[in-house]
Amino acid sequence: MNNIPLSNGTTVEVRCLSCALTSGLIKPDGGVIIETPLFHAHQDVAYPIPGLVILASKRHVFGLDELTEEESIEYLQLLRRIRKAQREVLKIEHVYYFYNEDTTHHFHTWLVPRYTWMYAFGRSVESVRPVLLHA
């Protein structure tokens, strides 16, 4: 089991945070953004940054290469839809995308918006951790 601190001040103890979120066991602040039979998109539960969206598979797999053909196609379509909404609704000009396979959760991609206040922490990948901790 893993203890995961959430941005709302509580801590959850779960085997896989992505399973807990995509199955509805944990309700993300702001609710579900998009849900399909294959994927689940929600506001990140650990870092309170508006528009920091997590797109997670519903299947408990870790690698991009483990996605089925159908999941691969839908994954890109959903990423694009979320990115378009970030641009149109939240006026987010740039986004950083991350996904790491050695996670304690299962396959999920972070769409991390870049707001102007973040540039005080620098640009590019090395600025992301300080930005998240600051938030």
Ligand SMILES: [Zn+2]
């Ligand atoms: Zn899982």
